[in-house]
Amino acid sequence: MVVARLQEEWQTLRSELFPTKVVLDLSDLVLTAQRLPKANQPLDAPWIVPLPAATCRGGRPLQTEALGDFIGDLLLSYGEIKALLSVVLPAPACYWRALQWPLAASPLAAWPPEPARQLRELQPDLGLPFALEQGWFDVMPVQGGDVDALVVAIERQLLADWLEVFNIAGVRLGRLVPAQVAWMVGLQERLLAANSTTLVGLLLPEPQALRLLVWRDGVPLYERLLSGELEQWLGQLEACLRFLRWQQGMQATGPIELLLAAGLAAGQQERLQLGCPQPLELLDSGGYGNLALRGLALLEGAR
Known part of the structure; x- marks a missing residue:
């Protein structure tokens, strides 16, 4: 009994210290997920399953509870409910813009410590369907041409809805990545x-x-x-x-x-x-279920 209990506690501790990583991509109709390999292990085949009808449309979860339960049950069936999950946010939910930073074309060496906050202060017209105060933003430096910043954005309430989906699923959420960024990393x-x-x-x-x-x-x-x-x-x-x-x-x-x-x-x-x-x-996705999952895998340090 003592040995069995110690083994169980060790397995729990091991899963927390060295979790299996799973990458997941969602569209309105299909969920594609894949377990990332550990050192010297082959890449498993992806899991490609249709979503329940009318649970997601235009990148928005319409039934958060049903969708969360579905994702949780799927991971449970594959024995990965304790995995660390990285998720691609659907492209229709996300926006990205390339621009000079700040707008006065300051050199990249002047990159601010809190670029998202400064973006809101500058109030640039990014052509988004929501006001800046209603969005969540990330700003990252890039170098190429006349551009030195990439802004990614999602409506704050929509992000909260997706976080609720994965909260209902009962999973460990590692990162959420806009589809456009995952594609770019994969490419x-x-x-x-x-x-x-x-x-x-x-x-x-x-x-x-x-x-x-x-x-x-x-x-x-x-x-x-x-x-x-x-x-x-x-x-x-x-x-x-x-x-x-x-x-x-x-x-x-x-x-x-x-x-x-x-x-x-x-x-x-x-x-x-x-x-x-x-x-x-x-394109060859290198054994991953799609280009977005390849991008997530690269972000997680897999090859």
Whole structure:
């Protein structure tokens, strides 16, 4: 009895000191999660499960209790309810902006100790659908082109709703990362390898849509949701790339790398590749369930 109790206490202490790490990505329809490997262990296959109907829409949890219970039950079924969880916040819930910091273009050496607080004091027009005092912000330094700061934002109440979901799930929450940031980290090698004059475009399949993100010199430049049918995606994509070349002072045939984050339905991918105004490369997520999970894994120090 004493030995059994000591073993149980040791297992509890070990799980707290050396927790298993799980990364999790949410869309309106699907949850994708994966256990991160420990030293010298192979990467497990991802868990891809549909969400209960009408629990999430537009990046917002509509039924926090049902969604929290679902996530908790899922982790329990995989024996990972005590894991340290890192979560990708859905892209529609998050916003990011690249800008000079402060707005008077002070040198990066003058980076303030509390940039989010100073952002609120400066009151810049970031084109967000909510007032600055209603949002949660993080500001991080970047270097590239004329930009030296990346601002990520989420409406404060929406963030509270997501925190409540994971509180109901009964999990240990390590970090919440906007999808756009997770994608950028997952793509970091490609962004660093690209020439500073090359645009790097990422296409992410969504239900009845494609999300387009574009970087130049490692800095986010553009984001747009391409909606409609595939032929409409192609027309919108061509117009976006033409506009970006003009905006960046590039020639009409200026260099663009176009990457597809995940495969499309049968027939769609071939039609997209044939009709695409640029060669299209399908990304390899390196064994992770998707590019966002790869980004989270890199943030957690995994490879």
